[in-house]
Amino acid sequence: MTAGSAYAESQGIPFLGAFFAYEGPHRNEGYEWTYSPFPKSRDVARSTRGLLELIPEGERPTNVGLWEPNSGWGEEQADYWEETLSDAGYDVVLRETFSLGSQDFSTLISQSESEDVEVLLSTPTPPGGITAVNQMQSNNWAPDVLKFVRAADPTAWWSALGDTGAYACMCPGWVPGLTGGGNEQLWSAYESEYGLEDGELIRTPVGGAYNVAQTALQAIEGADSVQPSALQETLRSETFETVIGSFGFENNGLPAEGDLTAPTGQWWEGNQHTVYPETDGRGAMDFQYPIPAWSER
Template sequence: MKKIAMLTLLTLVSSASAVKVGALIPLSGASSVSGQAQKNGLLLAVDEINKAGGVLGQPIELIIEDDQSNPAKAVPAFTKLVTVDRVDFMVGGLGSSTTLAITGAAKQYNTFMAWSGAASPLVEDAMKDYPYFFHYHPWAYYNFEAILAFFKNLKGNKKAKNIAIAYEDGPFGSTGLQDTVAAFKKAGFNVVLTEAFKAGSGNFAPLINKAKTQKVDIFYWIGYDVDALPLVQQMKESNLDVGLVYGAPPSWPIGFEKNKLSQGVASLTMWTPELPSTASKNFVKAYKAKYGSITDEYFAPLAYLNLKTLAEAINKAGSTNKDKVAEVMAKTTFDTPLGKLSFTPSQKIKYQGFKGSNWVTFQFRDEKRIPIFPLKVAKKTVLYPMP
């Protein structure tokens, strides 16, 4: 009888334990602005989930580790979450290089990954046969489709034709570069320069000097927030004459819009605080209540919905069984601040979320981010050439 009673007690204790979710995000290093936005979104989601009753009747437990924007740091941080903290699920993820580094460990430990970042198709290749990988962020080729559509519109109206490409030399910037160049050429553009740089180095003189030998209508750069200010500052100091600077970092430096050097710089976002949907308005209201102001970084609502949708799927599954949760995730359409979310196959993985239909191009204008494309959401026409 004592043995039966003890087993019953252990079962009750086990069933009452909190669901642990690990988050691997860059709170320091080159991607820290995006990582801090992710952290804020995740913590807001925890508040709302637990206020609504938690997961499987218990408060959800979120354990955050900093990958330091460094693949060498990401692997031990990921391993700790899985083996020491023994998390049930993983969320977060931002950099392609850090995500690529942990794909082997994820497969080794059979980890369920609801992943909000990493756009490189190299990650897609690595996870194409993995049954527990749900990818929220559009892959780079979806992103590029939105960028190319804007450039074609710019070309038609403003005769912008010559493109210089500067890219960080990791997986995020360099993957698919040849395909990018080919797509630009097919669309009628002249690619006059392709030049790599080291993210976070702050040294852009070599590529700027090469760009000065060409007529550049569009300067297209792919890097991280840490690269933005030194790049535009050195371009200004070198008197590099370009029609438009178009950046594709996951986030921009805090306060960048207030710097005069930002005026006219264009970029891409998946979300703005002005979106009219109820889900977005509710997020903005809750975010302001918790943090005192709203962010412009889309990784905050993306991380928020990352955890919220996972918690909803676990509750619907009534279990932490990975197969049951995956089945629910695959069949559910979620209402999120970024729009409706459902998981369907991409080119190589089974569970791809957003595919780029909600990308918006904006320009930094008068200390704000002003939507300029697609035309149906544009608040102003494009400022070209830049001041």
């Protein structure tokens, strides 16, 4: 997204970019033409709190562990998680940094076990997250809740791990199970064009991309023009209704604070299902909690 932003900002043309939760560039780069119709780090943190609140209070875990990649987004997301969950009464019992590209998570696993981490949150790369879960299994440890944003987003997660990767949660922007905002039309159009096998659900990037197209179309229709300045004004002033929700934009291109509920998905039987917010849409399911011991899976 940053390459697209650089070109758009230099040329003075609107740019819509998704699959990018990092808020820092919006706040620090002086964006005027870059708009991101996508849940951001603060939305992911609020979604995590909502997910945990689905668990009955008497059974709800309280000990949170943060594995923080040594990156700008890693720090930003960990900060939001710590602030949001601490304010809600959770105890952040572990916050440790690791290097992106790390292939050894044994120390982090040992520390998490020692600190009785029940909810493990991180934003590793897909290869890193896959390696971490394999090493959790080797070390016979797992948290009660695992949320690996980014790592568990792509289908590579299930291709590499299969049932070992079940129960993992993620926030990829759109997840099967969401309703309203054109979701019914998305399913109809996708099935008409590509078809779906029995039990197969639409993959998450499809919904995220459809949402970008919806935002672009609504901006053009609202401006009644394709002139950059007219589109910029519409993006800054209008509300957009897409498959991920209803939202407006701040002048820096972030979705307006509080507008978007970042859907949390969970891997189950080869598909990603919406578990938060609770919906009755196609692909939604009840949150599977807690993650059982490896010997019971």
